[in-house]
Amino acid sequence: MTSGAPGSPDTTRSGTANSLRARRAVRTDAALGGSSGEHAVRSGGRLVRRLTPAAILARAGRVRFPVSAPSWPESVPRPAPTPELGVYYDTAWSRRYPVRLARAVVLDNVARPLARVLASPLIRGDESLVGLEAPVIFAANHASHADTPLLLSCLPLRFRHRTVVAAAADYFFDRRWKADTFSFLLGAIPIERTKVNRRSADLAAELLADDWNLVIFPEGGRSPDGWAQEFRGGAAYLASRTGRPVVPVHLDGTRHILPKGGGTLRRVRTTVTYGTPLWPAEGEDARRFAERIEAAVATLANESSTDWWTARKAAAAGTTPSLQGPDVAPWRRAWALDPPPERAESLDAEGNEWPRGRG
Numbered sequence: 001m002t003s004g005a006p007g008s009p010d011t012t013r014s015g016t017a018n019s020l021r022a023r024r025a026v027r028t029d030a031a032l033g034g035s036s037g038e039h040a041v042r043s044g045g046r047l048v049r050r051l052t053p054a055a056i057l058a059r060a061g062r063v064r065f066p067v068s069a070p071s072w073p074e075s076v077p078r079p080a081p082t083p084e085l086g087v088y089y090d091t092a093w094s095r096r097y098p099v100r101l102a103r104a105v106v107l108d109n110v111a112r113p114l115a116r117v118l119a120s121p122l123i124r125g126d127e128s129l130v131g132l133e134a135p136v137i138f139a140a141n142h143a144s145h146a147d148t149p150l151l152l153s154c155l156p157l158r159f160r161h162r163t164v165v166a167a168a169a170d171y172f173f174d175r176r177w178k179a180d181t182f183s184f185l186l187g188a189i190p191i192e193r194t195k196v197n198r199r200s201a202d203l204a205a206e207l208l209a210d211d212w213n214l215v216i217f218p219e220g221g222r223s224p225d226g227w228a229q230e231f232r233g234g235a236a237y238l239a240s241r242t243g244r245p246v247v248p249v250h251l252d253g254t255r256h257i258l259p260k261g262g263g264t265l266r267r268v269r270t271t272v273t274y275g276t277p278l279w280p281a282e283g284e285d286a287r288r289f290a291e292r293i294e295a296a297v298a299t300l301a302n303e304s305s306t307d308w309w310t311a312r313k314a315a316a317a318g319t320t321p322s323l324q325g326p327d328v329a330p331w332r333r334a335w336a337l338d339p340p341p342e343r344a345e346s347l348d349a350e351g352n353e354w355p356r357g358r359g
Contacts, residue, residue: 085179086169087190087199094183095164095212103184104161112153118257118267119150125274125300129156129247132277135213137246138163139235139293141228141301141323142217143255148186150254151215154272163213166191166204166234168221191234193220201237208242218293226255226337227325231297236289240280246293248275250300273300298323 072078084090093099115121136159140151148165155163169190173179182188189207191200208214216238218231239246253270275296280289298320303311314320325333 085176086173087192087197089169089173089179089183089190091183091189091203094187099184100161100187103187106185107152107160111149115150115153118265119146119254119270120267121150121154122269122271123154123274124271124303126156128274128276129159132245132247134159134162135208135211135244136277137208137235137239137244138213138215138249139218139231139246139297140215140249140251141223141297142219142221143223143226143228143251144258145222146254146257147217147222147251148215150270151249151251151272152186155213159213162211163187163215164189164207166214166216168193169197169200170194191216193232201234201241204238205242208238208244214238218290223255225325225330225333227333228297228323230324231290231294233286233290236280236286236293239278240284240286240289243279245277245279246289247277248293248296248300249273250275250297250304252301252304271304273304275300294323295320 094103138151138155140147152160152163152165164187167173167182167186167188167190169192172182172188173190179190189200189203191197191204204214204216216235218233218235219229220232220234221229223229235246238244250273251270252273253268256268257266257270258264278289278293278296284292295315299311299315301323302314302320311320326336328336
């Protein structure tokens with residue numbers, strides 16, 4: 001049997017090899033051609049895989065590691081994402097010197113002139129701040145969004161530009177743009193008002209320890225009807241924890257500038273009254289100290305509607321009107337509220353200015 005003849009061993013081996021190569025090529029072609037947009041061609045006896053333009057574009061959108069982030073293993077649980085808003089918002093940037101300088105420019109050249117135009121504030125009791133060593137906690141009643149810029153603009157210069165404002169984390173820090181805006185304009189820090197939060201308390205205490213003054217509204221929010229709400233213990237707790245004094249402040253008339261739920265600004269005369277600084281007594285808990293702070297602000301409110309001597313006599317007799325108003329029907333509470341204050345001044349023989357009361 002000659003070599004290459006049909007049935008010869010060489011012919012059989014050659015046919016088997018060709019058959020194997022053909023089957024291998026079919027399998028390779030099937031594997032390559034099975035992917036969308038791919039096909040295989042034979043070049044110089046070798047199979048070459050080529051991608052269609054559509055496949056190239058598709059793969060460009062699926063860039064893999066290290067160009068893009070690696071995929072997460074399915075067997076490994078993902079950690080919870082770190083919150084960046086609310087009480088977790090980092091306000092450290094707003095206390096850096098360039099930001100503080102920009103905020104001081106806005107406060108002195110925009111907020112103060114605007115407060116004089118809209119609120120025409122009469123400042124009382126600021127002599128109680130003379131000689132008071134910073135940092136201090138300013139605790140005020142809260143009836144309007146105008147309260148914060150008005151109070152900041154009325155603070156003495158040595159307090160004004162090193163003061164932060166405790167602001168509701170769920171309202172002022174629930175959006176990135178709001179958090180950035182109020183941190184810059186007001187030096188706001190997020191405070192949890194619906195529950196006790198250690199992060200909020202620690203931040204406020206650290207800032208007081210770093211010689212930052214703090215403005216806080218113990219009611220936890222603006223008045224819904226013009227009357228104050230019960231004071232919470234935040235200011236009292238921070239004072240007890242840090243040993244810093246609380247300065248009670250009463251803001252009168254601001255609810256007429258921009259009341260809760262209102263969207264129109266009104267020009268109204270206001271009064272900002274500072275009280276005597278308070279320190280927690282030995283053994284006094286935060287709840288009792290908070291009651292004392294509320295009573296001090298109530299005395300200042302009474303002073304705004306009467307005079308200093310009458311308010312002090314009422315405080316001594318325990319007859320100071322409650323900040324929370326009468327416990328009667330809502331319509332009677334609304335009727336009992338003072339009308340928009342219209343302050344009139346007169347000059348005595350020595351040229352001193354004295355308020356004559358409100359209508």
